[in-house]
Amino acid sequence: MLDTPFYIACLKLTGRRCVVVGGGEIGLEKVEGLLACDARVVLIAPDANAELQRLAEEGSIEWVRKRYERGDLEHTFMAIAATNDTDVNIAVYNDAEARAMLVNVVDVPPLCNFILPAIVRVGPLAIAISTAGASPALAKRMKTQIAETYGEEYARLAVMLNDVRGWAKGTLPTYQDRKAFFEDIVNGDPDPIELIRNGDEAAVLELIAAAQRAHEPTTA
Ligand SMILES: C[C@@]1(CC(=O)O)C2=NC(=C\c3[nH]c(c(CCC(=O)O)c3CC(=O)O)Cc3[nH]c(c(CC(=O)O)c3CCC(=O)O)/C=C3\N/C(=C\2)[C@@H](CCC(=O)O)[C@]3(C)CC(=O)O)/[C@H]1CCC(=O)O
Ligand SMILES: NC(=O)c1ccc[n+]([C@@H]2O[C@H](COP(=O)([O-])OP(=O)(O)OC[C@H]3O[C@@H](n4cnc5c(N)ncnc54)[C@H](O)[C@@H]3O)[C@@H](O)[C@H]2O)c1
Incomplete structure (x- = not known):
């Protein structure tokens, strides 16, 4: 699989029907990731298992208590198979592929048209690590190391920059202007990440205000 050039994307799953086949520990892990x-x-x-039953009882998921059939994939965006029956997993893959649907059979690369990376999530940040299947254990180790490097301060800066996107889009006329504005702040002196680490968000706001003054078109 190492020669497969994977296209990395961020999917919007809000409100979309995603089917998980298999109700064991691994099925639960996938259900939680989707929820x-x-x-x-x-x-x-x-x-x-007990936790999946609880999620069904509280209405967080719909549990259709039966064996998998092709029709279960109607109107479905994504299917994940986590059963202990290879024939069922193959059927899910074939049925999903026939409909050009996204499908992952856990730990079986030939039965996946997408694979799952290890993910570091902090606020709006998501850092995905894939080894193209070469070593999930290594992806997991890297996840821990990356989480130590990119913590809350990066998430906070992302939110502060998001807050000023509206101003930039409304005020700065070209893509190049907006790019220069944001790069001035992100790579600013003093370093906004260091400022947040030291608890000085006011100084970051000042850095942003200074960039606004420097980049705002003159009306004269
Ligand atoms: C990242 C993560 C995300 C997730 O699952 O959500 C994920 N596997 C994780 C853990 C993990 N998986 C395995 C181990 C044991 C150690 C080891 O083998 O390294 C551990 C470690 C552990 O359990 O601690 C065994 C394993 N996995 C695959 C095979 C098949 C094969 O090698 O042929 C086998 C051998 C089975 C066997 O030997 O029988 C295949 C896949 N696993 C993938 C993803 C995709 C590639 C990701 C990439 O590298 O790009 C891919 C291709 C398909 C897929 O499943 O999507 C998650 C870490 C979550 C986290 O902690 O953040
Ligand atoms: N548990 C682990 O740590 C682990 C790790 C890596 C891989 N795996 C593999 O992943 C798979 C799932 O693991 P698990 O521990 O969740 O297994 P499990 O045996 O606990 O659960 C399997 C689930 O599949 C369901 N199932 C069986 N036939 C079905 C069918 N026809 N239609 C719908 N559902 C059906 C069962 O009812 C059960 O809920 C297994 O193949 C396992 O070898 C497990």
Whole structure:
């Protein structure tokens, strides 16, 4: 799989039907990942572990208590198979592929048209690490190391920069102007990340205000 050039993207799952087939520990892991992204999760499995049953009872997921059938993929955006039956996993893959649907069979690369990276999430930041299947264990180790480097201060700066995007789009006429404005702040002196680390958000706001003054077109 190392010669597969994977196209990395961020999917919007909000409100979309995502089907998980298999109600064991691994099925639960996948359900939780999808719920964290506001997907409409449908679990297909004749039995499910206690936590999945709880999620179904509280209405967080729909549990269809039966064995998988092709029709379960109707109107579905993504399917993830996590059963202990290879024939079922192959059927899910074939049925999803026939509909050009996104499909992942956990830990079976030939039955995936997308694979899952290890992810570091902090606020709006998401850093994905993929080894193209070469070593999930290494991806997991890197996740820990990256999480130590890119913490809350980066997430906070992202939010502060988002707050000024409206001003930039409304005030700075060209893409180049907006690019220069944001790069001045992000790579600014003093370093905004260091300022946030030291608890001095007021100085970051001042850095942003100074960039606004420097980049605002003159009306004369
Ligand atoms: C990242 C992560 C995300 C997630 O699952 O959400 C993920 N696997 C994780 C953990 C993990 N998986 C395995 C181990 C044992 C150690 C090891 O083998 O390294 C550990 C470590 C552990 O469990 O601690 C075993 C394993 N995994 C695959 C195979 C098949 C094969 O090698 O042929 C085998 C051998 C099975 C066997 O030997 O029988 C295949 C895949 N696993 C992927 C993703 C995709 C490639 C990702 C990439 O590298 O780009 C891919 C291709 C398909 C997919 O499943 O999407 C998650 C870390 C989550 C986190 O902690 O953040
Ligand atoms: N548990 C682990 O740590 C782990 C790690 C890596 C890979 N795996 C593999 O991932 C798979 C899932 O692991 P698990 O621990 O969640 O397994 P599990 O045995 O606990 O759960 C399997 C689930 O699949 C369901 N299932 C079986 N046939 C089905 C069908 N026809 N339609 C719908 N659902 C069906 C079962 O009802 C059960 O809910 C297994 O193949 C396992 O070898 C497990």
